[in-house]
Amino acid sequence: MHPMDFEYVSSPTLSDAVRQYTRFAQLGKRPMYFGGGTEIITLGRLHQVNPDAVIDLKPIPETQVMAVQQGQLVLGGSITLTQITDAPWLGEAFPLLQETVHEIADRTARNKITIAGNICGTIFYREAVLPFLVCDSKVRTYGPKRGKERSIHRVFNREARLEPSEFIVQLVTDETARTAPFVHIKRRKAGRVGYPIVSAAAIRIDDRIRIAFSGVCPFPFRSSAIETILRQRGLTVRQRVDQAIQRIPSHLILDDYEASRAYRTFVLANVLEEILQRLGGA
Amino acid sequence: MSEAFSPWNMAHFSTNGSETTVVGHSVGRKDTSLKVTGHAKYTDDEIESDMLHAALLTSPHAHARILSMDRRRALQAPGVRAVLFGTDCPNHTGDPLADRPILAIDTVRYAGEPVAIVIADEFHQAAAALASIDVVYAPLPVVQSPKAAYEPNAPLLHPDVHTYRRNRAEANPIPGTNIATHVPIRKGHPDDVWASCDVIAEVEVSFPQAHHAYMETPAIIAEIDPDGEMHITTSTQSPFTIPSLIHETFDVNPSQVRVHVPFVGGGFGGKSSPYLEPLVVAASKAVGGRKVKLRCEREHAMQTLPCHIGLEAKVRLGAKRDGRFVAVDITYWFDGGAYADRAVIVTRAAVQDCTGPYRIPHVRCDGFCMYTNHPPATAYRGFGHPEETFVIERAVDVLARQLHLDPLEIRRLNAIRTGDSTPTQTLLTGGRVGNVPGCIDHLKKLMEWDGRAVRREGSRIIAKGMCCSWKTSSTPPNASSGAIVRVNEDSTVTLLSGVVEIGQGTKTALAQMVAEVFAMSVDRVHVVLEVDTKEEPEHWKTVASRGTLLAGNAAVRAAIDAVRQLQETAAIVFQCRPSDVRISNGVASCAHEEKAIPIGDFKNGYAFPDGRSVGRMVIGRGSYTIEDVTPLDPETGRGSPGPEWTVAAQGVEIEYRPADCTYRVLRAFSVIDAGKVIHPALALGQVKGAMNMGLSLASREGYVYSGRGVVTNPQFRVYPIHRYGDQPEYHVVFLETPDEHAPWGLRGLGEHGLIGMPAALASALSNALGVDVNEMPMTSELLWRIQTGG
Amino acid sequence: MPKQEVSLSINGEQRMVVIRFADTLLEVLRGKLGLTGAKPGCNNGDCGACTVLIDTCPYKACIMLAVETVGHEITTVEGLHSTPIQQAFADCYAFQCGYCTPGFIMNAHALLQQHRVIDEYTIREWLESNICRCTSYEEIGEAVRTAARLRDARTAPSLDTSVDTQQRRDL
């Protein structure tokens, strides 16, 4: 139940979406793009987001693409998490993504949650971004300056960094990274549905492990400093793990109802150790 | 034989007989088709176009003075009809202690406390207007734990506690302290015998408050007729207590209050005390008696409504070298939250059974129900007994370890039996207590106990843990139930009973009992599933597993009464003695007559073909008031808290991974002495469901308070209760040692599956870790902290 | 205008209804169309009590706007009649208070329609979207397996739906 009223429009094309957004903004209204809508609806009920209008992006054909084009996997922003977990061919094309999003929410919710909506959300887990971070994927956006393609790292740093009327159209991922050896581990307080204490996605390319985290801090991140330490020879696994964790400013490590800071750090250490073992970095 | 049965023996029927055709068999639930088609109506399913909708504004602070409140902007908002503050309805409410204003006045005492209610045409309008109410608070120091509340210099939450209206038998607050009630037990010579103990186990236990997690969040609809009659439709386990509460709160006649209860989507004790009903009545008054609905959001259910009680406790258990228990000394500091509600009675219930089902000659126990700045606490499945069991069983385990005794054997050695007495010095005569040693023996087989609690399997540890439990009802001495049985034209019968169908299937069990008396198929017995306090005879409360005892006795008596009336009229028709008339399969017959007459023909007396008629309309009535309950002495606790004790032995088997302190419950076991199982499938479902709930509570549930006393995890998203697949394998066995007061000897069992689960899990985890686990919830984080001292 | 009259296709009927754009499907079904089978348990997407089918896929009606369903076929529990899963819920005593039941039934019904062969892994993957506080979950799992057998007996008697219990259990 959304206590506040808002307008709803559904956009058939990329340019229409931006036009609608601009029109509302010019009228002094707060528009929001609407993917699965799960976050807008649930936070709206608690008065935590209050759009005057929502612009549904799902009808835009470009946001519904799911294909390999010249070795690049192109995924539209409106693709739901269930579409990803249920596409058998993605099990080969991007298994890390499949495994990571499978652990988000529950199946019925995944029928509704979209990749772009998850990545651009304000609830700070945004776990779907992890595979794209480690794969150095590219993001195609559409905005006032029309279409753009940029590295995920330019578009996403702790949270999505988009211009006001800009939105994610597609995520593009190279074959090398998305088919590399991978691990995803999610640890929760209890059970199999729920937010992470630690969620980590990792791949190995040559002797480098790339790794991104959610749940550790109030934002997902990938850190080259951590990756460098994890690669250091001459240190035991435990030493590398401990040094890697020291790179995370401890005040940024979450301390809440899911887990205390100290316990979360313990879980993170275990997860890192397991990843090193499984990816052969040990 | 007990008095209770003597009137029945006049009829041809006795519920002592072991031969039954309906009772003891699994039949279809009476609510099946409504529930699988979505047609079962719950309170919020009542939707009318002229209904107004209410939304609650609650306090963000756990303890604060209210400096100012301003509703002017809210009153201008679209659709808003009224905005109420505490000062508009300054009545206090609460049973057994009227310590709570309907809406906060001057002070808020917990985060989530209602401070205003908005009434509007549409729910979204009421919810939107909440943001336009301006309240200014000045935060006060927060009392975060019951022990902190007990400190002599703790801030006083209720300085005027001595002025509150109260039920003196149930609430014993100590003015000048935060003690909402104190319940003592002094049995034997608890202070003199410690020197004679060879070994003493000392344990401290604690757990935070938790949520009932009934799936239906409470909803209440109130309307006041022009003639002053109040109609309340609500999701409650205790409709018959509401008229008197409204009477005490608003000074209206109880008979002017009519309470209607449709289906209730789970209660587990959380809907046993009326909490927001007075507020919705006030809301309806504010809009000229119009119909107003309030539906609680899940966040309200978790932050505003009463919850499972929290506890800090310490126990000393002393024994002889051979394992015989000598004395116990227990102190409970219950976290009753900001308002006492039923927490004071939960405290009493824990105290009165504090030893668990063990023979301990010397008992000292002090139960304090403490005021804190947490949400209020109320009844929760097990009512003080999962709590009491957790405390004593931790001590029993520690003692067994200190003495190098088998934990199962030490329990068997000390098991309470007929002839022993309880902590309240109730002598357990006859069938008042179930068969504890029998339960332990069955548990031993069921969980393949060979004395070894721990087994290593590679990097994992398989560990077992166990406990025993008991429970009596804690009802007031006059808890009663009534029933009416009507005979219908089509030779079916209809049973009216005030029991609320909260899912436990009581109405199906009652129908089985009536069918048994009528010697006919249960399909011919109709039950009225909803309850209306002006239509159904009173039933005390649908709590404490008492439904089948109280209402069962009443229903059986009503059925016997109806049968007797049928026999009397039929005897005239058949010209035989009433006792020669047989009622079965919907017809009356007599050995001397060829003819069999459908019972429907006797509905309004019997009309002969020539127009003459004999007899009267058949209305069977029955009632039952609990027996053998007396109040506890305020100094020693001496008294009789309940008529009988259901006992159980329970266990779990877990798989623990020391590397990351995670575990899984593999199997859970319950052996319960059910007296008599009326409906095997329902009984099994009740017990397994309760075990599931108990394991969920013990392993992962609990409020996490912020440093300022706010519950930070008030959504299922962050309050991870068991979902499909989290459950273990269940193993359940019933023993049948009859309780002679109850129909067919049945004992309550709706709660017993839960009671021992926390203790059994703690036992298994303590065995796995080799260190005692004395807290809940037993999350991996807790185990990590215990294992590493982290 | 944040309100509009729309036509929704529900349980095979076209229903005209005036909605606020901000209304969730759950509110419209219950408050405006009198279809109270879908229940609010959390209004937050967490409990599954509000589950309905859009076309053939289960969704939580509390996290879907009513306007999003225009042009799609909505099925609520009131639209199911004597389905195998309803029968199985009755036979297996897979409910107590019944509040979670419509949500479980809708989800399980979709599962049965989408999967010819249902293994334990898939049952868990689907059903962990719903919360039941009363039952032990064992009865609900049994109901799904029973319904699969009932369904097969009604349609293709030769299909083997024997449920593989161990495989992928720990996944």
Ligand SMILES: Cc1cc2nc3c(=O)[nH]c(=O)nc-3n(C[C@@H](O)[C@H](O)[C@H](O)COP(=O)(O)OP(=O)(O)OC[C@H]3O[C@@H](n4cnc5c(N)ncnc54)[C@H](O)[C@@H]3O)c2cc1C
């Ligand atoms: C029961 C449940 C459990 C959950 N558990 C987890 C979990 O464990 N881990 C986790 O990471 N998440 C979890 N979530 C997801 C949750 O945090 C969000 O609700 C979800 O990710 C939002 O996705 P959506 O498609 O519904 O986005 P929307 O609600 O549509 O949008 C979210 C935000 O993204 C913006 N947006 C949407 N699409 C675009 C676009 N194409 N370009 C730019 N901006 C856009 C919107 O304007 C809005 O600000 C859970 C959700 C539920 C309901």
Ligand code: FES
């Ligand atoms: S009400 Fe929709 S998921 Fe709980």
Ligand code: FES
């Ligand atoms: S039957 Fe009550 S919640 Fe499932």
